Amino acid sequence: MPLASAAADAAPAAGLEFAGDAVALTPPSLSAILNSPLTDALAWIAIVAFMGAALLQWYGNVDSARLLAGGAWVVFGVFWLTMVPYYFADAQSPIKTLLALAALPLSAYTAYLLYGGRTSLLLLSKAVAFMGLIYLPAETIPVVRTWLIETTAAQTHYGMELLGHSPGLIEGANGYQSKFAFDPSETVTGRTTYIVLSCTGIGSMAIFGGLIASVTAPLKRKLSAFTMAIGVIWVLNLGRNIFIGLASPWGWFQQEMLVSLLTTYMGAEPDRVSFLVSHNYIAQSLSIVALLGITYLVVKLVPEVLAPLEDVLYILTGTEYDLFEALDVEERRPAYAPSALEQ
Template identity: 75%
Template sequence: MSPLPVTTAAPGTVVDPVAGPATVLSMSIGSVPLSDALAWTAIGAFVVAAVIQWYGATDPARYLAAGAWVVFGVFWLTLAPHYYLEVKSPIETLLTVAALPLCAYTGYLLATGRESLLLLSKAVAFMGLIYLPVETIPVVRTWLIETTAAQTHFGMELLGHSPGLEEGANGYQSRFAFDPDETVTGRTTYIITACTGIGSMAIFGGLIAAVKAPLKRKAVAFPLAVGVIWFLNLVRNVFIGLASPWGWFQQDIFVTIATEFMGAPADRTSYIVAHNFIAQSLSIVALLGITYLVLRILPEILEPLEDVLYILTGTEYDLADALGQEMRTDGGARTDAGASADHDSGPSVDGDDDADR
């Protein structure tokens, strides 16, 4: 979502979203945005592929999932103009452009026999089932956005700022009502779906739901991941929400980069630096740290992660060995004598997996 022009916000105020939305395109199929239609088509195909694999039809599942990966890649590519022209995020733009060839390659590997990628496909199916209802069901989206805005405002109050909340450009009570005459840049921000952390929560929720592991360990790993994401996301929102109006990064070098190389207004510099560079870069570091915490409890997620690395590099990896972790699938440390038998030990995997479906 692009910043509001001055004439559509409060007098003298320019508003930025704290983060770019996942699906904003003018193209549509009937009344459904093209990106939404592609996302639902891909996730639906992933779900069907997981179901028919569960019934033993592995080859049809591979071919269906292969096609779903291609559609999924096209979905991400349709978002590239938005992230480049409106959000002006180099990281998100590069990721959306790279998604199509990577997804197409994943589909090719599936179609040519790499059956292990069905687990990664299943994880993406669960991710979509967690994320898409939030993005597309108004009552859920409203609750999540406004709750996140209220919690972010509380974080600002702890730091001595109490601007109040008012209706943002998206129609929710999510805009931080800083007085433009009292701030450095005259800008402010508002919360949208992508600011809630639901995307990262969906990633870990999908991985945790997809792997075969005892339900007890899954029940520990999921709230741990969600709790850490929730806290770090609020810190990020407070940081961006204060950096933008108070001009924390309005130094000449940053203004030059924003105006000369990114075509942004000078007073938007602090927002761009805080959101597009600092917050997004640290988010990658945070995701790696959360991944490490989760795999300590649920090492089974290493399997789909190894497939991700294979897609990216073309090289097979043993992440447990690379991390110096000899771990069993019941969460304990492996012994040399029992390492080969660990995948058959512990509580009934099949029963737990069925309960998670």
């Protein structure tokens, strides 16, 4: 998962408002957590440490790089742990809650492996550093952030128009021209959505950009893979935004069974059910499928990314996998990534 500041990653993939007046969804206590200096500091410390480890390795100081990268992984895990209250209580996203909970033990285990001498994990650490370098400009440079959000909102609105809906765009709670101005008296739920940074797909772009940038391969192949991944993510993400943006106000999932289930067991507001089902369950589940598909396409163009992916599988399962041999691309194996039998 890409490293981002707390404020950006905490935002739901589509902000939710009443179609009339904007309503803040984050309780004061959670806002304090998400915008706290500690949470932001953890994000910055982790990414700077990952970058530092990559530089140390580049200069040939592998042992110091392992130690620094190990520390970065621990901080990285703590950062995601601070996001659990938001994902559980406000975003009400089981998938993100579980991922955030799993991040700390998995990150700690990665640090343990690095301290134990698994130097191949430095490549995965470098990939995370590049993910941060790709994400941070969108998070920290206002003109980039504004362009991404408002361009995504405009293109999402155009997609809605193609389907016969033209609500117009007005300023959302985040201060950007990104809110779909549905008339609350005409819609089923009286709710609408607005585009936030994570709606732009920048997180997924950072993941693949970081993986591709971290490996050694001909520039032409890396650029081809990056361009393909960005294009596919952008198009799929627009479809996702259109789906959520229409499902929420028009109550596509306001069936009695779903409303009862989410209000009783998830504490959801009744008129928010369509948003939660479309966003937290359908869209997020399909996003996982899409990421797997894009990974396959990237691997076809840049098989070298299998090296960090092998380490991801080892962290998750404790079993060595030789993906290069399995996919018959042994010639693309980096010199620093021995086969499973040699490790």
